Amino acid sequence: MEIIAVDTPTLGDRSYLVHDGEVAFAVDPQRDIDRMLALLEDRGVRLTHVFETHIHNDYVTGGFALARLTGAAYHVNADDPVTFEREPISDGDVVEVGPALRVRALATPGHTFTHLAYALTSPGEVPAVFTGGSLLFGSTGRPDLLGPAHTGELVHAQYTSARRLAAELPDETRVYPTHGFGSFCSSTPTSGEASTIGREKRINPALTEDQESYVRTLLAGLDVYPAYYAHMGPVNIAGPDAADLTPPQRADAAELRSRIDAGEWVVDLRHRTAFAAGHVAGTLNFGIDGGFATYLGWLLPWGSPVTLLGETSEQVADAQRELARIGIDRLEAAATGDVRKWAGDDELRSFPTGCFADLAQVRHHRPVVVLDVRRQQEWDEGHLEGAVHIPLHELLERMDDVPDGEVWVHCKSGYRAAIAASLLDAAGRRVVSVNDDYDANAAA
Structure with a gap:
């Protein structure tokens, strides 16, 4: 058995592909499913199941598109009000993924009301659990993403869910969360790159503190989260298509100026020092080297047209992929190369x-x-x-x-x-x- 983590560090998330050499299943795949498809081809295995731990609030899922493309069964909580056909799954259900991989669903509400974790056993292997946004490395998922009216109920549910996992799973069980690597879905900072149930019993506040202390500390530590989160749940309930990564049309200096003058967002992807030294007047700097999609998605009026400026076509392609992960598909145009070409006859602006x-x-x-x-x-x-x-x-x-x-x-x-x-x-x-x-x- 092999468990492969597919990292999306810019969003602080991990997806997983698990296989036994013949068949495979995926957990919480991101929208750019080409990464999963490449792994399946590389390992020479067939995808038969896709599992969602919850309806995600921080990215557009690739689960629906991946299952539809591969013919895999798509497992989503039976209580989630999705608008597409799926294999409904509930607490206690067991799915046999081939003869060597056995997956059991565990209700773990807290991050959402219908959150599920998936416990994996395989003969001769150390057990594992895919915890989504419930039990993270030294932390738990935040309980406030469904609005303040539900936060109180969900934070207590999160505590109970963490305790359930610790009580029902052996200490050696490896923990594989979706969130917690810089994600705003984490209630508090996480610690470490790997963990087990036994380690979490020693370090996780949900397992070391009484419920009142845990709730008080967690609620006091909650901070704001990106505005685009409000759009992710509805998109995921509708069953989103895979990301369309077709390169946007190229824009010359005249078109760029026209778009800027029209109030559109023309985004310069270069490093901040390069932008400060010289840029097209009216462009905005969201460097691809940092939390590009998080902050652009946070500030951009939802649905607004976006044009990208990058030093290379690869830089633009990376940015396009990042934006597709959070549902920003409308790229009007792009330009690459020397900043002076983007400006045409206009003088470059700069600031110290x-x-x-x-x-x-x-x-x-x-x-x-x-x-x-x-x-x-x-x-x-x-x-x-x-x-x-x-x-x-x-x-x-x-x-x-x-x-x-x-x-x-x-x-x-x-x-x-x-x-x-x-x-x-x-x-x-x-x-x-x-x-x-x-x-x-x-x-x-």
Whole structure:
């Protein structure tokens, strides 16, 4: 038996492919199913089953499309109100995936009401459990994604579900969660790259604390999550198609300018230092090197047209794949190559970058606006004296709250600051992007 993790680090998720050398099943596949298909071909195995732990809130599933393409049975909780045909599965149901792989469904509500975990046994193998958004590495999935009216009930259910897994599964059982590798679906930061039920009994608050302490700590630690999450559940209930990764049409400088002037989002994928040094006026910087899809999906008005600018066609293709995973399919156009070609006869814009030591020096000589675009929880843990706080996801709606004058914008690492700086620059503000590590250097 082989269990293969298919990582999507930009969203903080993992899918899984499990096979015995002949037949295979998949758990929580992402929308770009070509990765799963390539693994099936490489291993020379046939996919017979696809399992969903829950209706996902942070990405568009590839389960429906993968099952339809391969002829595999598609297992979704019988209580989920989906609009497509599937193999309904419920607590206690057992699926024999060939003679060597036995999968048992376990009701584990908490992340959602209908969440399931899947316990796997195979003769002569260490057991495993695919926990989705229930039991994570040193944490649990967040219980607030279905709205505040349900959070109280779900957080208590999450505690009970974690305890059920710990009680019913042997300590040596390997734990394979879908979330928790930087995903906003995790209630608190996770720890480690692998785990077992026995390890979780020692380190996981849901298994080491009493219920009241667990609930209080978890609820106090919940922070905001990306706005695009609101659109994922309805898409997944409808049975989404596979990602269409056909390259977008190419745009010349005149078309780019026309789109910018029309108020469309023209997104520059280059690194933040390259963007600051020279960019087309009105373009926005969401570097492909960071949390590109998360933050673009968070800020972009849903359904708005997007055009991508990249140094290479591969960069654009990577960005297109990232966006398809969260249901952003409408790419109007793309351009690659030298930034000067994108600008045509227009002059490039630029703005300075600096570090926290530079900011300290400047504040000794003249007044500047210090804009902190980190999230509320980060701000509460500590911030620069005199700074103005507007979280990045609120900036578009609160541009008028940014005081007049020269704006030095910072975050934790420089990535979000660069996004904010590009938004301010496009609005005609005089801006400096702080490209520096806050934790290491803010004391300056």
